[in-house]
Amino acid sequence: MTTLDFSPLFRSMIGFDRLASSLENAYRSEPGGYPPYNVELESENKYRISLAVAGFGEDELGLEVKENVLSVTGQRREETKDRQYLYRGIANRGFERKFQLADYVKVVDARLENGLLHIDLEREVPEAMKPRKIEIRRDQAGSQRFIEAEHAKAA
Incomplete structure (x- = not known):
């Protein structure tokens, strides 16, 4: 049986932990059925x-x-058992x-x-x-974006 490598997909997909197991289960299951x-x-x-x-x-x-x-x-x-086919x-x-x-x-x-x-x-x-939509604001001096200023404070 061939195994599939999904690692290239997970480079850009965050939080899809169950995706690989679901895909593997789908790959293993047989089509059709009743x-x-x-x-x-x-x-x-x-x-x-x-x-x-x-x-x-x-x-x-x-x-x-x-x-x-x-x-x-x-x-x-x-x-009922009295039927005969x-x-x-x-x-x-x-x-x-x-x-x-x-x-x-x-x-x-x-x-x-x-x-x-x-x-x-x-x-x-x-x-x-x-x-x-997230609005990007500027700080008081207007030289940096608000998000960048908040990131600098946290560091």
Whole structure:
């Protein structure tokens, strides 16, 4: 197995400690799986995950968010034993599908519609985290920038 070296990326990225482990996990995981799903970008801060969960009822599905990981589980109820199948092509197994959520992304809605489980997500960045413009002032003499003067005082 090939390992990826992300060190060039981290020269200019500060505070993305979990990024390398997330990328490695994504690299290691196999594509596909059950149940199939789509991830849609509806707008800049709105997303939708749609999972094909035909045959599962609302009471057989579960959603949980813990430490920025969305877990979707499905567990079928036991069928009565008196059924006899000539051919059984519909999967009757449970599943667990996990999605890593970015900071400030939360689940706002989940609904089951025509065999698809739609999970709506929204990124809500707090005001304190949004970009803001910093004004650079001059000191009293006007010869140095205010930020540079403050830095000199601290040294």
